[in-house]
Amino acid sequence: MAKEKKMVEAITSMEEDFAQWYTDVVKKAELCDYASVKGCMVIKPDGYALWENIQNELDKRFKETGVKNVYMPLFIPESLLQKEKDHVEGFAPEVAWVTHGGLEPLQERLCVRPTSETLFCDFYAGDIHSYRDLPKVYNQWCSVVRWEKTTRPFLRSREFLWQEGHTAHATAEEAEERTIQMLKLYADFCEDFLAIPVVRGQKTDKEKFAGAEATYTIEALMHDGKALQSGTSHNFGDGFAKAFGIQYSDKDNQLKYVHQTSWGMTTRMIGAIIMVHGDNEGLVLPPKVAPTQVVIVPIRQNLEGVMEKTLEVKDMLSNFRVKVDDSDKSPGWKFSESEMRGIPVRVELGPKDIEAGQAVLVRRDTHEKITVAIDEIPAKVGELLETIQHDMFERAKAHRDAHTYDAHSLEEMKDIADNKPGFIRAMWCGCQECEDKLKEEVGVTSRCMPFKQEKLADTCVYCGKPATKMVYWGKAY
Amino acid sequence: MAKEKKMVEAITSMEEDFAQWYTDVVKKAELCDYASVKGCMVIKPDGYALWENIQNELDKRFKETGVKNVYMPLFIPESLLQKEKDHVEGFAPEVAWVTHGGLEPLQERLCVRPTSETLFCDFYAGDIHSYRDLPKVYNQWCSVVRWEKTTRPFLRSREFLWQEGHTAHATAEEAEERTIQMLKLYADFCEDFLAIPVVRGQKTDKEKFAGAEATYTIEALMHDGKALQSGTSHNFGDGFAKAFGIQYSDKDNQLKYVHQTSWGMTTRMIGAIIMVHGDNEGLVLPPKVAPTQVVIVPIRQNLEGVMEKTLEVKDMLSNFRVKVDDSDKSPGWKFSESEMRGIPVRVELGPKDIEAGQAVLVRRDTHEKITVAIDEIPAKVGELLETIQHDMFERAKAHRDAHTYDAHSLEEMKDIADNKPGFIRAMWCGCQECEDKLKEEVGVTSRCMPFKQEKLADTCVYCGKPATKMVYWGKAY
Known part of the structure; x- marks a missing residue:
């Protein structure tokens, strides 16, 4: 019972202490936990399921634009990191260094990748020969390490998960086009899928990526009025190509440098979901990204017929991501738990409801209760999920505009x-x-x-x- | 043209030099490339697409048995690695050590995970309290590092991709059941999906995993008569639980140690696919795992009507993973290329075929050519892919049994x-x-x-x- 109690204990209110509210939600919605390595995190099943949904949707959208996935090594030799001057200056102060392999010291230190521009460049230098080899539109899903001093779960941690796209093109125009295309893809993804409105624009020279000619960004506003950089897309021009010697022979038989881009989105988007949509009952998940979209809570589940009907309703909802909470906790606990976890729709089903041929649907975002005939549950749930997704975006946008x-x-x-x-x-x-x-x-x-x-x-x-x-x-x- | 030439140059024959044949296939089918870090590899799009298919199928099968995905940190503090005596002895000689974070030396060395038992145990020790918290059936997809002296692409590299499942159970019986269940899952996956027959059994004490009570394995036979350990599942008993203090209070209010398992499968399965099914023309891919199942090669594609019909046939095949090779290479090059890449079925379509309302299908595994009416292509392709999958397994099994x-x-x-x-x-x-x-x-x-x-x-x-x-x-x- 100790565990259940923790779940429904009130969390710090966001008005009182937003940072503590955030930490409470992360912990009590069981998204992640601290690890024995300072600044690193254990992403728990509900947190990872959010990432999987983000990943699947982004990956699908990437592939529709011709992106291919690859995998580059975890380690970057020090000499390789140093090839592009601005880049090494930007990253060297915050990388982790491997100095020993097995029992022996290494001849050259290796850094654990903070980002993989240098590895992709090294690879492209050997792999690109002719205009026929272009464009290269590669992406990888991996973890990266940046030795940050102060860390917060999902928002800033020494290791995080992300995708990093790295492309090479024949012309400057094509590279710029891809840079903008990916920023637009990120913006649409945030707005459509995560219900997070974003401002699209360009970073100033001061804030741009180390080694980039131009960095584009999408910026979201959190509930406390702070901004979160949510995805960036960089145009490198031919700077890296010159540093790494990435040339191709064009149709006119001239050797030319390629033009490159990179773009990334990370697990910090889980932090954004929490801080844009959450409330004082906990997490509030947009239906499209929610690992569980509907939870069915049977009331007096030991009475004859209740579990049967519950499972019947579950089967009726097979088009959605649905769970039944048939644990031996009280309905009150279960309601609080489903709210803490941010499940968009709760179906409450008790003996009296069953007798009346109805059930109660509860919206997580507004707490609105709707009584519907059991037969109409699937249609109503489908409709509700769409409405919730839409309303959450509109609410976040109204908040952003008002602030x-x-x-x-x-x-x-x-x-x-x-x-x-x-x-x-x-x-x-x-x-x-x-x-x-x-x-x-x-x-x-x-x-x-x-x-x-x-x-x-x-x-x-x-x-x-x-x-x-x-x-x-x-x-x- | 330099690139195309390389593609269709003959590769070393496997009878002459199997190791060189393997390297040639890996390179010329463009599965992976060497990286600037010795012993690490760049997994190229066609290699990574194989891994994605393996990953998606395994992940689906895992989840059907109740597995949940999580993510643990990349780093293990030295003191944590040392907690289980056999385990540290087994792994310490081959780990990479991080000694500096940013510009400062670390107070404690961190090893880059060679496997994550110690991290899962550390997490479970804090997360498991009661019998209600059991079982924990977690898995992660990640890369691990082992500082091997001699390396070969996919088969033995200093970094490789894998999944590692780590479970905790109330009883020894349940742990043993899960260990066997996962071994069976691996075996079925290899046989059904990769068309690779395996021998299922237990490792001797000498060969078992460092820290395990029992290790189960599936062993496949490569074309050259050498064995490849293809997946392992370990029962740890309560050894790790005692070393890490992972206890739960049971229904009878007694504190008890959990019983644990772990199980893994890696990118070396790509090596297995190559060495079980490949031939002297290159890769031969089982249809279920093949990133491209059907390639359509238009002949004299510039003649009127050829590309139109080609795209029509492509649309007819939308149930399959299909590509059109409309590059400006000659049909002969394209045939060789599709063979090198192991694409299960090739559709050849030229003006004469179109006039006759037919096309030629070519099986990659047997080189058999089949002329079919264009209308019948989808049905015939579906049938052929099933036959090829089946025949490839039977052929591999016959080879294994004969050897x-x-x-x-x-x-x-x-x-x-x-x-x-x-x-x-x-x-x-x-x-x-x-x-x-x-x-x-x-x-x-x-x-x-x-x-x-x-x-x-x-x-x-x-x-x-x-x-x-x-x-x-x-x-x-």
Whole structure:
């Protein structure tokens, strides 16, 4: 009983302490656990099932655009990591180093991949010869390691799971097209599948990926008004190609450098799902990504006929991901548990319901109760799941829009940053100095220069010089 | 053109040099490539697609038995690895050690997981409290690292991909049942899906897993007469539970140790597919695991109507994994390429065929050509794929049976080992000394004590003392 009790003990309310609320949900919805290696995590079945659903859907969408999966080694020799100057500067301070294999010291240190640009480049240098070998549109699913100082489950951990796509193209145009295509794919995935609205845009030079010419990003707003970078897509131009000597002979028999891209999405999206949709009862899962979409809770399950009817209803729902909770816990416990786990629809079925030929459906997102005839359960559940998915997106979008503020002056920006958590839209001159100052004085970073630009003012919110871009600023995870 | 040429250059014949034939197939069928880290490999799209098919099918079969996927950290602290004495002795000599995180030395060395028993045990010790928490039937898909001295693509590499299942049970009986269940699942998978017949049995104490009470194995015979251990399932009893303190309070309120199992299958199965089914034209893939089941090769594709009909036939075959080779290579190149890649069925379609309303189907496994009416292609292809899958298994089984020999004396055993590559069945007294001597003098290791025992003689083939078991012996990868 100790375990059950923990499940339904109230969690910290998000208004009181959002960080503690997050940790409570992660633990009590049994998504992950701490591991004996500091900063690493054990992803438990319900957490991993979320990742599997993310993975399956993304993988399907990737393959529809011609992506092929491959697998590169876990280790990168130090000399290989150092081939691209900006890249090594960006990553060397946070990699884990292997120095011994078996009982012997290695001749050259190997780093555990923090990302695999250098490995893909090394491979492409040997594998690409002619224009006929292009494009290469490869992806891998794997874990990567970054030796972070402060860590939080899913959001920032020393090891995390992700996919990393790495492509090589004949022309700069084609590379740019692929970069944008993948960012759009990520954005659509987040909005359609995870019900998380995102702002699409470009990172400033300061915030772009180490070694990239341009980094595009999708930025989501969490319930506490902080931003979460949710997926990035990088155009490398021919920088890596020159560093690694990746050339092809074109139709005109000229040797040319390829143009490359990379793009990734990680297990931090599980953190995003929690922080965008969760409430004070726990997790709230969008139906499309929910490992269990419907839980059926029989009431007085030992009475004759109750379990029979429960299993009958389960069979009627075979088009959905459905579970029966026939444990010997009380219905009250089971309700709380299903809410903590974020299961979108609960079906309550007791002897009186059965007698009346009906059941009660409960929406996780709104707690709304709907009584329906047993025959109509499958149709109603299908409809409800669609409605919930739709409403969750709309709710998240309304929240995001209500927490997006325009700042026309530095004073106004400081006031918003101090008092109204959310995105701040403000004009910028384009120089890094202003960006640094805004971080120092206002405590915000540039999240992105959105594709959808608006002219809020003529001048930079910091320096007053002519503005070149409207930027989304914010505090971020 | 350089690339195409390489594709259809003859590969080394397997009769001449089996090891070189294997390497040639791996390279020319583009399954994998060497990486800049010695002993590691780049798994290319066609190799990885094989692994994805293996993974999807195994994962489906696992889940049908109640398995849940999780993810454990990549790193194991040295102190954790040392908790189970036999286990650390077995693995410590071949692990890679991380000694630095970022710019600083670690306080405790971390090994890159060679297998994750210790991590699962550490997790279970904190997660299992009551009989209600049992059984735990968890699995993970990941890569592991073993610092091998000599390596070969897929068969033995310093990093490989696998799944590792780790379960905890209330009773010894239940653990033994799960161990056997998973071995049976592996055996069925190999035979049904990969068309590879296997011998099911138990490892001797000498060959069992470090820390296990009993290891069960499936052993396959490669075309060259060498054995390949293809999947293992271990019963740990309560040894790890005692070392890690994994206890639960039972219904009678007594604290008891759990009983554990683990089981794994790896990317070496890709090596098995190559070495069981391949021939001197290259790879031969069983239809169920083949990434592409049917390739359509249009002949004189620039003539009017040929590509139209080709695409029409492709649409008719949408129930299968089908590709059209419309590259500008000659039909001859395309035929060789499809053979090298092991695609089970080739459809040849030229202007004369189209005029006659027919096409030619070619079986990869037998090279048999069958002319069929275009309308009948889908039905015939479906039938052919089933026949090929069936025939490939029967052929492999006939080969295995024809290369399984009984030895009644040491002399006979030496003669077989020297002259007839294959499995050698012989009686054994059960002591490790004889096993060591057979390795030394005959050059064979015990592959398994098969579940299906036969009494070939009363005495041990080596020492002449009373025999306790019939054993499969052989040279092995």
